[in-house]
Amino acid sequence: MNRILTSKWTKVFVFVLCLLPLADLGLRIFAAASPGVLGSWFSNGLSANPVKFIEHFTGGWTLRFLVITLAITPLRKILRQPNLIRFRRMFGLFAFFYVSLHFATWIVLDHWQQWSWASIWADLLKRPFIAVGFAGFLLLVPLAITSTAGWIRRLGGKRWRMLHRVIYIAAVLGVIHFYWLVKSDKREPLLYGAIFAALFLWRIGTWLVQRRRAAANIRKPSVSAESA
Amino acid sequence: MLVKRKPDLTYADVTPKGLYMGRRNFLLGAIATYGAVSVYRRLPDWFGGKAKGSVPVPIQGVRKWPGSTTETETPLEKATHYNNFYEFGSDKSDPAQNAKNFVTTPWSVSVEGEVEKPRKFTMDEIMHLAPLEERIYRHRCVEAWSIVVPWIGYSFSTIAKLVQPTSKARYVAFQSYYNPEVMPWAAGTGIQFPYVEGLRIDEAMHPLALLCVGMYGDTLYNQDGAPVRMILPWKYGYKSIKSLVKIRFVKDQPDTTWNNYSSSEYGFYSNVNPNVDTVPWSQEYETRLGPGLGLFTAKIRTRMWNGYDEVASLYSGMNLRKDH
Numbered sequence: 259m260n261r262i263l264t265s266k267w268t269k270v271f272v273f274v275l276c277l278l279p280l281a282d283l284g285l286r287i288f289a290a291a292s293p294g295v296l297g298s299w300f301s302n303g304l305s306a307n308p309v310k311f312i313e314h315f316t317g318g319w320t321l322r323f324l325v326i327t328l329a330i331t332p333l334r335k336i337l338r339q340p341n342l343i344r345f346r347r348m349f350g351l352f353a354f355f356y357v358s359l360h361f362a363t364w365i366v367l368d369h370w371q372q373w374s375w376a377s378i379w380a381d382l383l384k385r386p387f388i389a390v391g392f393a394g395f396l397l398l399v400p401l402a403i404t405s406t407a408g409w410i411r412r413l414g415g416k417r418w419r420m421l422h423r424v425i426y427i428a429a430v431l432g433v434i435h436f437y438w439l440v441k442s443d444k445r446e447p448l449l450y451g452a453i454f455a456a457l458f459l460w461r462i463g464t465w466l467v468q469r470r471r472a473a474a475n476i477r478k479p480s481v482s483a484e485s486a
Numbered sequence: 487m488l489v490k491r492k493p494d495l496t497y498a499d500v501t502p503k504g505l506y507m508g509r510r511n512f513l514l515g516a517i518a519t520y521g522a523v524s525v526y527r528r529l530p531d532w533f534g535g536k537a538k539g540s541v542p543v544p545i546q547g548v549r550k551w552p553g554s555t556t557e558t559e560t561p562l563e564k565a566t567h568y569n570n571f572y573e574f575g576s577d578k579s580d581p582a583q584n585a586k587n588f589v590t591t592p593w594s595v596s597v598e599g600e601v602e603k604p605r606k607f608t609m610d611e612i613m614h615l616a617p618l619e620e621r622i623y624r625h626r627c628v629e630a631w632s633i634v635v636p637w638i639g640y641s642f643s644t645i646a647k648l649v650q651p652t653s654k655a656r657y658v659a660f661q662s663y664y665n666p667e668v669m670p671w672a673a674g675t676g677i678q679f680p681y682v683e684g685l686r687i688d689e690a691m692h693p694l695a696l697l698c699v700g701m702y703g704d705t706l707y708n709q710d711g712a713p714v715r716m717i718l719p720w721k722y723g724y725k726s727i728k729s730l731v732k733i734r735f736v737k738d739q740p741d742t743t744w745n746n747y748s749s750s751e752y753g754f755y756s757n758v759n760p761n762v763d764t765v766p767w768s769q770e771y772e773t774r775l776g777p778g779l780g781l782f783t784a785k786i787r788t789r790m791w792n793g794y795d796e797v798a799s800l801y802s803g804m805n806l807r808k809d810h
Contacts, residue, residue, distance in 0.1 A: 278522070291779055305579060306564035306775045307631055371784035372771070387766045439766050441629070442676030442747055443576035 263341035272345055276352045279319045280359075283312065309367045316360035317391075321436065321450050323353035324429045328457045335464070347405050350425070354402040361395050364388075387438035394431030397424050429454050537586035540712060542704035545618060548638055554622035560633035562702045564775050569709045570627065571728055573664060573679065575671035581709035584671055588708040590729070595714060597645060599734035600655035605648070609713050613699060615648070616640040620703075621696060623719040625726070626758045626792045632772045637717050638700030643691045651687065651735045658690040659683075659740035660716060661732035677747050683716070683727040684740035684754065688800055694719060698726075720794040722756045722764075753810035757801065758792035762810045 262268055289300030290308065305311040327349040334342045369377055382389050401422055403409070410418045433454060437447035567582045574584040593609040607615070618638050626632040646658075664680035666672065672679050689695065696717040699705060706712035711728025718725050724744050734740075744752035751764045760770050771785035791797050801809075 287781070291781075302563060302567050304780075306560075306568035306633075306780070307578075307773060308780045309773065310631075312781075367781060370782050381768070384763065384768050385766050441576075443572070443674065444676060445674055 259339065260341055263339060263344065269344065269348070273348060276323070276348065279315070279356070283315055286311075309363065309370075312363045312367070313360060316356050316363060317436070320353055320357040320360055321429075321432055323349055323356060324425070324432060325450070325453050325457070327353055328425065328429065328454065332457060332460045351402060351405060354398050357395055357398060361392075387435050390431050390438065391435035394428045394435060397428040397431070401425060401428075426458065538589070539585065539587040539708055540590040542700075542707050542712070544704055545613075545638055545700045548618045548620050548700070548703070551619040551621040554620070554636075555624055555634060557622075557624065557634050558776050559622065560635060560775050561777050565633050565635050565701070566707045566709055568631075568633075568775065570629075570723065571709055571711065572675040572677055573662070573669040573672045573681070573729075574709065576675040580671060585708035588668060588712070590708065590713040593713050593731075595730055595733060597649045597733045597735075599659070599736050600652045601735050602650035602652060603648070607645070612697070612714055616644045618699070621717075623696070623717060624792050625717070625719060625723055626772060626788065628722040628724060628752070628756070628764050628767065628769075630767045630769065630772050630788075631775055632786075632788075632792075633775050636702055637696060637698045638703075639696045639698035639717070641693045642695040642697045642716065643693065645697060645733065646687075646691060646735075649735070654737050655735035656687055657736050657739055658685050658687055659732075659734040659736050660685075660727045660730060661734070662727055663729040663731045677743050679743075680731075681727060681743045682741055683725055684742050685718070685725075686739075686800075687735070689718075689797075692797060692800065694794060694797060720757055720791040720797045722752075722758060724752070725756050755801070755806075755809055757797075757806070757810070758788060759790060759806060759810060760788040761790075762807055 285296070286300055286303035287308075289296040290304045293301075327346060330342050330346040330349065334340050365378065366373075369381075382392060401424060404413065404418065404421060413421065433447055433451045436450065437444060440447060568578045569581040570576075570578065571581040571585065574581040574588075591609070594606050595609075595612060596604075596606045598604040617640065619640060620636050620638050622634060622636045624632060625635055660683045662679075662681035664672070666679075669679075685695070696719075698711075698715050698717045699713065701707065701710060706715065711726075711730075714730050715728045716726050716730065725742075739754060742752075742754060744756075745754055758769070763769050769788055772788045773780075773783070773785050776783070
């Protein structure tokens, strides 16, 4: 297992896997733009409302990659596979990649021919779910920038870890963004909410256990001192 | 004679094994990707089985209504694969898939309540109560997209005149077909079923209010509300109730499904109004789902009453922000 996890090829394989959604989207756009070339396989693959489709598609994959990224630490501990950490940065950066596509679609395609900072600003102010999503996107920008080894060194491990806890806030904002945009069928956003909640609770749980252990370790010497 | 030619390829030109393997892996990966995605896309067709539901049939002898819009029609494929029909699931692609087994024969519509002659109409009777007209209407969804559809039907007032509403009838309540066994996707979508809608009686009697039995020359598609529905082009789409089974003339303002879900966002009237937003959408603009790719299309400005100014007199003196 360790040999697989540390192999260079596994990383390449996972990288290609993370690009599958992009390939799917690319094929859908290609099929819609050139009808007949791919036969009926991808007919109507972008739905009747392609801009909304691309927004929902890239938004969904952003949430899924955030889930995967935040699941790495619990999985490392539960499965006793510390080498899983080798993939965390890649998953996090893919979450950022898909949210960037999501953001770009909204900025460019959703305002096509009516493009102005004013209309984008109006959209932000008028529709709170957009403001929340935008805030989540902004929070991920510094995390993507400081994802390199150089930045970890420059910031120091402790400060870097503190900064990267911002991903929890971004995930919560992402779920609120999704929850507010669906009309009445809230099952999918609630599912993401529940998954993130479970991942957060696991962290709180392990933190509490560690704290109690640390406290016990401090008490132990005093106990032995008394008995002496 | 032996001519020694310099070989045009030498060992120096041989692709290093690593690179070659890399490229092969990449190609295999790309092919596998394409295959996997294609298979995934076809799964619903393979496992869905053969559709057992009613299918649209051509309607003969339909005359053209003179008031039709000349705007470009939405292609049939788009109007039938981008639907809000929560009985068959809340994703816009769900109804086309899930309504395939919906059987709409036999069908009847019960007209009752404050009327002199309550009556049950069979679908065959409904098809022949008045000459069928093709009316090309703009149809504006509250989700800020719109379509242009050639509907077939006649004014709802035809039915009303036959049953003769009494003086007590001030509103009309509509109810959709609902059978959880046929529509297991409905539960969990967050709204109540059966789906109910309502109009003030003067709205219902307006000639634009269409009792609709067909589209694009055929009877209605299952996912678009077969076999009979309402079309109210000056209101948001959810007012145009689908798969109608009951019409009740009543004294008091009836419950409506989306108003029950959120009265602050979905008013009883729900007239298209670019000045009143519905969270989370801005109603100022709309995306017209027309022919073509639709990736690079300018949104169009939404018009008051969806451009059907002839209904304005129904609402004179009303505060349209409050009674939205």
